[in-house]
Amino acid sequence: MTFIAIIDSKSHHLMWSKSILSLSAISEFIKFVITKNSFSISAVNNSNTSHAEIIFKSSFFNEYHVDFSGILPEGYEEGIEDIDSDDQSSYSFIVNSRHLATVFRTIEPSTLLYVCFKINWRIDSSISQRYKLSIEIKTKKLIIKKYQTSYQPVLRGNMHIVQSYKKQLYDQPHDSFDGPNRINHLVIDQLIPKQFLEMVPPSAEDFKIDIKNGKISFSGYTKQIIKDRDYLKQPMAVTVTISLEDLIDSNLITTGTDPIKKCINFRLRDFKNFLNLINFFTSSNSQKDQFDENYMTLPSADNFDMFFRNAGDPILFELQNSNHVSIQYIQITSDDKATDIEAKQVNVNITKRQSMSLQSHIIQRIENRDIANSRSTSASPMKNNSSIRTPVSKLPSTSSLRHSIRLPSGWRTPERDLNSDFGGNNDEEYITYGKEPSPLKHSKTPLKQNSADADTDYSDSEDEPPRKRSNIVEEDGFGPTQLGNKPKSIF
Amino acid sequence: MKLKLKTKNTETLKTTLSLISQLRKYVVLRFTPSQLCVISVNGQSPSSEPQVWCKFETSSLFDEMEIQSLNDNSILLEINVDLLLQTLRNFDKANSDGLFIRLQRKDATGAQGTNVSNGRTASLALFYSNINFNANVINHTFKIPVKILKNTQDMSRLQEPGHSNVGMIMRLPNEFVSMFKRLEKFRKASFNETVTIRASRKDRGFLGFVLEEEGKFKVTISWNGKLEVMSAAATNTDGDSLREAINAHSSQVDSTDIDEMEITVKLKDWQQASKIVGTCHTVILLICERDCVLHCFLDDSDDADIVYYINGLRIRNPLD
Secondary structure, three states: OOEEEEEOOHHHHHHHHHHHHHHHOOOOEEEEEEOOOEEEEEEEOOOOOEEEEEEEEHHHOOEEEEOOOOEOOOOEEOOOOOOOOOOOOEEEEEEEHHHHHHHHHOOOHHHEEEEEEEEOOEOOOOHHHOOEEEEEEEEOOOOEEEEEEEOEEEOOOOOHHHHHHHHHHHHOOOOOOOOOOOOEEEEEEOHHHHHHHHHOOOOOOEEEEEEEOOEEEEEEEOOOEEEOOEEEEOOOEEEEEEEHHHOOEEOOOOOOOOOOOEEEEEEHHHHHHHHHHHHHHHHOOOHHHHHOHHHHOOOOOOEEEEEEOOEOEEEEEEEOOOOOEEEEEEEEOEOOOHHHHHHHHHHOOHHHHHHOOOOOOOEOOOOOOOOOOHHHHOOOOOOOOOOOOOOOOEOOOHHHHHHHHHOOOOOOOHHHHOOOOOOOHHHOOOHHHHHOOOHHHHHHOOOOOOHHHHHHHHOOOOOOOOOOOOOHHHOOOOOHHHOOHHHHHHO | OEEEEEEOOOHHHHHHHHHHOOOOOEEEEEEOOOEEEEEEOOOOOOOOOOEEEEEEEHHHHOOEEEEEOOOOOOEEEEEEHHHHHHHHHHHHHHOOOOEEEEEEOEOOOOOOOOEOOOOOEEEEEEEEEEEOOOOOEEEEEEEEEEEEOOOHHHHHOOOOOOOOOEEEEEEEOHHHHHHHHHHHHHHHHOOOOEEEEEEEOOOOOEEEEEEEEOOOEEEEEEOOOOOEEEOOOOOOOOHHHHHHHHHHOOOOOOOOOOOEEEEEEEHHHHHOOHHHHHHOOEEEEEEEOOEEEEEEEOOOOOOEEEEEEEEOOOOOOOOO
8 A cells, every 4th residue: 555544533533534524615626635744635616716624734644654765657646755844845636526526425434443545556566446535434333335436647736826825925024905916814713704604595606805994894685676666686794893903813904094904705605615615624623622512612712714915815714723623725715896807807816816716627747648448457346436336334253253353454444553564565455345155256265365476477577568448437347246157257 | 862771670672682683684763752763664665574563652662751853742663673683682691680771972083082963873871780790880882883874765754654545454372373374384395485375254264274275285274273363443552452352353344345355475574573473462463455554563562562564465356
């Protein structure tokens, strides 16, 4: 295995599954970026107007192993091997968010023992194992669920907005309030927007942040449509206003005479999404809060940051109060008046605009490399359907229970990690599948001690004629019904 | 046109609105300096469906008010009842010291300064401020789009129905809501669309509901307890005199009174009054020649008065 990450804390399970659900509400695809010390998931919506990224530091996981040696070139980007650098080596890919949401929606975090993510990205891995994200979940009832989904390697596509806003904020003089590109920053108790959203009717579509006269107001409304002097569409507009001095922190309070005036509009939907998500990160900071409703309502330092510039520029919401996780939601904003928007956009520097825009994922074409004959690899019957299948779960009987914990050396159970030496076994892939009663298995590799060897026997054949493959989804996949037939065809 | 109100307690208004919010999506608010009337009628054909008229003394609802218009100082607004109710609930939860209500001609969306003064659209702004537990003062503003009703067409469909020859007046006990629950079972179970209400002043008063399908079944559900029957001739049917009549327990039988009455109404229309009857402190049923009316008082005070009008389907002459 070249990538393994295990989550086995209850509150982290909840954070993880809520993160997945939140991202899946934004886009059909979730991008994963794996570096040596962080694991980030992100999503961009179809119109490239909202972007959400959740960065899990390696400390979020109970176990986190990344080994880039001998990695497949697609999706891998070499960087500086510096812990603090933003430009570390990374491996990036996208996964269908619906599949992930299906897996994590139904999961009750309190019943889990661990969730384990694994990828084999080695260039010498068998074709059937490539471009697959494996998820193994063990529940308290000792059921092990294994999911596998194909992914598509993508370019990492760095997001510049976060860094550039923060850098600009840091660089700009603290006493200048009138620069056209001034970064405005504020820190707010999440309770205020949360209570605000509870009052906004669900049909409201737009959201406005309005700063004037030393006050900041949040409005949820829908643009009105009037026909024959009657409203066709205009639900209630809800506004909450607080004084800028009541914010936890901000750089909006002017020392001069002119108070800052700003009005920024954007869609309410993803802001809602962000607030719903951070709710789980703040209230689950201490596990006690999670179960005691009285604690939930007590004030706590549940603040998040907002960075914004002008209407038309992106606004950034960031929550970073958990040590392991950082949540960044970016939303392209607009002005109130449709007529002004066009005029404004003309003036905007093109290059600036590009760096401030959101980009969708760039899928990396998988090169026409020598690809092993997948038929031979089917010696270990792979569950490589392109979509996540229904859980391959079974309640282990007393005899197989031992197996399921002991045998899957690739799927390391956290409790065994400390005292087990996985030196050679780390190369073993999917050995758990070998347990399935297959006559072939027994005859061919009875012990399956070194499946890497088994793979080389059949799959690592560089001489084989290259096979064109444009889309990994089309990769030869064996459904469950094929498993019995495939091995027979070889012998 | 000017409408400015301030109130501390919205309990009466909130309860009343919650009772009628299920009937229709929109209600009409009629503000006059002395009275607020919340009217729920069918827009197209007011007489074919039940109407509800809720009347409040403005002085008991609002602490401060300013109601002005060219039309005899009365203002008529059509408003989404759920949004209004939701806002009142938010205010209730917020633990604030005062709710301000104002009629604004301004557009409720973000664009500033776009006054739509020519149309009939405006918004009713409700605002209050409270202090959250981080000691921040938070101002809340809710702008609910409303339609101002002015012309005669709007007015004509907003005529409070009168009574057609009141035949019988009965005070329904508070437990009467169980009758609605019983009838509800029949509404679900069969094709009952109509119910005949039969009332008599004989013995201790009789009130029965007849569900009938020709040739198949006939069910009569009647109230066994004592019913307080009042003299129709002696009592005026407006809210105040009804209230007096209840307090006086005037149940002397006048010789001119009709002994028995019968009216057929849609079961659905009758059942919709269930929540009102279940909540109100005092409920009086008036059976008239062509319609029947539930006149309800929310509580002991004179604050709120809910009148539910149901039109009869067939007119039958009183039996003997």
